[in-house]
Amino acid sequence: MDALVPFAPDRPKTRLSDTLTPDERRAFADAMLTDVLAALRAADFRPRLLTTEATDRDAPETVDERPLTDAVNAALDAHDLGPESPLAVVMADLALATPRSLARLRGRGDVVLAAGLGGGTNALLTRDPGFRVDYHGASYLDHLRAARGAGATVREVDSRLLATDIDERGDLAEVLVHGDGAARDWLVDVGFAVDASGGRVSVGRQA
Numbered sequence: 001m002d003a004l005v006p007f008a009p010d011r012p013k014t015r016l017s018d019t020l021t022p023d024e025r026r027a028f029a030d031a032m033l034t035d036v037l038a039a040l041r042a043a044d045f046r047p048r049l050l051t052t053e054a055t056d057r058d059a060p061e062t063v064d065e066r067p068l069t070d071a072v073n074a075a076l077d078a079h080d081l082g083p084e085s086p087l088a089v090v091m092a093d094l095a096l097a098t099p100r101s102l103a104r105l106r107g108r109g110d111v112v113l114a115a116g117l118g119g120g121t122n123a124l125l126t127r128d129p130g131f132r133v134d135y136h137g138a139s140y141l142d143h144l145r146a147a148r149g150a151g152a153t154v155r156e157v158d159s160r161l162l163a164t165d166i167d168e169r170g171d172l173a174e175v176l177v178h179g180d181g182a183a184r185d186w187l188v189d190v191g192f193a194v195d196a197s198g199g200r201v202s203v204g205r206q207a
């Protein structure tokens with residue numbers, strides 16, 4: 001089963017600008033991508049990168065410089081969607097995604113949606129030839145509406161691991177606490193650690 005992984009390596013993770021330098025943000029985004037590709041493969045998906053610039057990854061890739069929604073919809077146009085040929089779309093910043101959580105995308109339903117915290121759509125799978133995406137904003141609600149409007153049956157996947165996209169400084173604590181892959185290793189290597197000294201969990205960095 002094919003899984004499209006959108007990836008924008010040129011200026012990634014701008015919401016982490018207060019915490020990581022541009023080079024570090026690129027390296028961290030790359031480490032998260034490593035984890036997502038590994039988890040997809042372990043869940044028997046065939047990952048395919050949809051990237052804004054060429055990468056040297058060992059995965060097939062389409063380079064498309066258009067904004068996210070246009071690029072994903074072009075990939076949906078090009079895929080012969082149907083019950084026997086679904087396409088998943090899984091974001092590259094799901095550092096906690098496990099094979100088991102990703103496998104839930106295969107559930108029944110013409111359109112299967114895994115929400116992100118904050119209203120986004122971190123992962124989906126469609127078998128419906130008429131469904132198209134509209135990312136950013138409350139895209140989860142937009143996707144629910146679009147799928148129902150197209151007469152598709154919808155299944156929602158309620159998964160903490162898929163809901164946790166890593167966008168902001170506070171999200172790094174989730175990676176340090178729950179992650180066990182390249183993204184967590186990268187954070188530890190550059191000096192990040194969980195700081196629970198104030199009774200609440202945050203992240204600190206050693207100089």
Ligand SMILES: Nc1nc2c(ncn2[C@@H]2O[C@H](COP(=O)(O)OP(=O)(O)OP(=O)(O)O)[C@@H](O)[C@H]2O)c(=O)[nH]1
Pocket residue numbers: 006007008009011012013014015016050051052064066067068071091092093165167
């Ligand atoms: N192909 C493609 N992927 C994108 C684009 N914008 C974002 N992505 C990817 O889509 C996923 C979700 O991205 P966001 O969290 O919205 O954006 P981001 O660039 O990672 O982070 P911010 O700059 O903080 O918004 C990540 O896997 C990004 O790499 C785009 O224009 N084209």
Ligand SMILES: C[C@H](OP(=O)(O)O)C(=O)O
Pocket residue numbers: 068116118119120121122134135136137138139140165167
């Ligand atoms: C791609 C976008 O991600 P967010 O900007 O919500 O992290 C969305 O899920 O619509």
